[in-house]
Amino acid sequence: MRKILIPTDFSENAMNAIKFAMDLFKCEVSEFYIMHVYQDEIYADESTLTNTKLDDLKAIVSKKSEEALEKTIAKIKAFSQNPRHTYNAISANNLLTEEADKIVDDQNIDLIVMGTKGKTNDKKITFGSHTLQVLKYVQCPVLAIPENYKYANPTHVLFPTNYMIPYKRRELKLLCEMVSPFRVELDMLYISKSEQLSVRQQDNQNFIKEELCKNKINFKIIKSKHIINTVYTYIKENHVDMLVMVNTRHSFLENILFQSTTIDELSLNLDIPFLTLQNMRRNII
Incomplete structure (x- = not known):
């Protein structure tokens, strides 16, 4: 069985990468781990944080992440009703490369699939900073899917x-x-x-x-x-x-x-x- 990790920031580019993976492995028995990390979201505005606010914010962001993952997996099942595929949601207060490395080791992941860009979607670059970090430092093969790339069988x-x-x-x-x-x-x-x-x-x-x-x-x-x-x-x-x-x-x-x-x-x-x-x-x- 193929084990595939897909990080998501819930952007269109991330969903496009998910759809690509579903099509590429449509004939394989595959287990997908849809992962969202949110540590950067918690500390996005440190100037306004206090210890009390921090605990409340962690709980809010965690719940928001889990709910968004549930909706994402529901969308996947709606457009890819494949009995060969199973799905796991991973929500983590962590950095992307650290959590990806952990899941790769814990689950013996075969492949990471992700978009080349995320929410920021800078038109001047090919690879976003998060994608480059994963390419450089996570000890697992990575398949990066360009923005708006429409799936076709590779030839x-x-x-x-x-x-x-x-x-x-x-x-x-x-x-x-x-x-x-x-x-x-x-x-x-x-x-x-x-x-x-x-x-x-x-x-x-x-x-x-x-x-x-x-x-x-x-x-x-x-x-x-x-x-x-x-x-x-x-x-x-x-x-x-x-x-x-x-x-x-x-x-x-x-x-x-x-x-x-x-x-x-x-x-x-x-x-x-x-x-x-x-x-x-x-x-x-």
Whole structure:
């Protein structure tokens, strides 16, 4: 059974991500954890808070969160009457990354699905601050859904990699089982100044072949120094409808996430779903 965590701030973008997850996993037995954290809401205006007011405010915000979660799950059941799906509501006085990490560990979550933006919905950026925090720090694969992205079965997935890391079997299995029902074409793209692979890179490539054997895989090499622009151009020219990258040391994505405050500063303006694998050691499913 697939276990999926979906953080929500009850915005339209969050609901859009929920609908995407329901469609993507419509054929799988799945358990969804719909989570809302509200610590930031409690302390939004600290200048007016006293200890007495704080206790009252915690109770009010907690009740409001629980009621909104109940309404959200009722909406889900109204548009997705899927007997393969079950739902859990999680309301927590906590920070997003801390609560997400806790639920991931406690429930052995397979995947986090969330919108790229929340209520603030800044048009100038691709990824909001909360989404970036989860991508960077929560030890679980994350599927980020762009604002207003309408679900369609994925057909062409791009996975840029330098083959320098030993991939985790659990995460490759997740990717394989996510896309194999749709007969997806998967492009493994190596961007380098050299076309030669080392023995280590060849071993990691062979491991990918074995784990993603249910899918049609194309192994591509492009000679370039400019990773970000090459990825962006490839997406547009080849009608890619999902991007997959790994967040770990010495990976392409590490450079993108940790050398700028937002991905947008490096001009990767994504308008397709973005799956981030974390390459973490976790329980095998």
